[in-house]
Amino acid sequence: MKRIYLVLRCVLIWILSAIHFFVVCTFLVILAIFIDPRKNDRPYRWFFRNILRLAGVGFEVKLAPGFDRERTSVFICNHVNVFDAFVIYSAIPQFVRGLELESHFRVPAYGWIMRIGGNIPVSRNNSPTEFKRLMRRVKEALDDGISLVAFAEGTRTLTGRVGPFRKGAFIMAHHAGCPIVPMSIVGSFEFNRKGSWMLYPSTIVVHIHDTIQTQGMPRCDVDALVERAHRIVSKPLNEALGTRTEQ
Helix, strand or coil: CCCHHHHHHHHHHHHHHHHHHHHHHHHHHHHHCCCCCCCCCCHHHHHHHHHHHHCCEEEEEECCCCCEEEEEEEEECCCCCCEEEEEEEHCCCCCCEEEEHHHEEEEEEEEHHHHHHCCEEEEECHHHHHHHHHHHHHHHHCCCCCCCECCCCCCCCCCCCCCCCCCHHHHHHHCCCCCCCEEECCCCHHHHHCCCCCCEEEEEEECCCEEEEECCCCCCHHHHHHHHHHHHHHHHHHHHHCCCCCC
């Protein structure tokens, strides 16, 4: 009986969420004609937070004492499922945009919002030319006071744990002299997993950790920064999964 209840609950949530998503997305696209989302993102924050409410997700944000909410930063976050964007925009108390795969901008409704909102497309082409173009866009956003979010794993987890981090986002932050902020999403794997349409009752807790400065850091220290950020992001997830690690 419990399984039947969860399946029926899940079907209802997906139907309501889909209707809400496409109706509100269309409205926000039209609203962008009159209100630039790059200057006022309150309607978008309400929309993203409401997606989680409709999904029946409990939500909590924990800010570390050393987190500087006034500093434009690059947030380094673990990647769990397709709801991560809604979680991130609901949690970060700054004007923030994401580094998104270029292909995501072609997704109906979602891609519209990503494009008009000023998110930065990332090509799978790792050529020097593409990297320079990406660096220019990143620098322009940071110089305009827009914080950025990057999924350093580059893919969604299959185990609930944090996979190895790629260095790209750290190199960009270091090059721009911009601080990084490690960020952990805990409880989202229990809510929804890659490859599954099931949505389970869950509470998502977002840990926004201390701000880490990169300005003046030697280039040779970037590898150590990657490892440090990985330990920080992993710790709350490992503890939730029953394995404590030392930071």
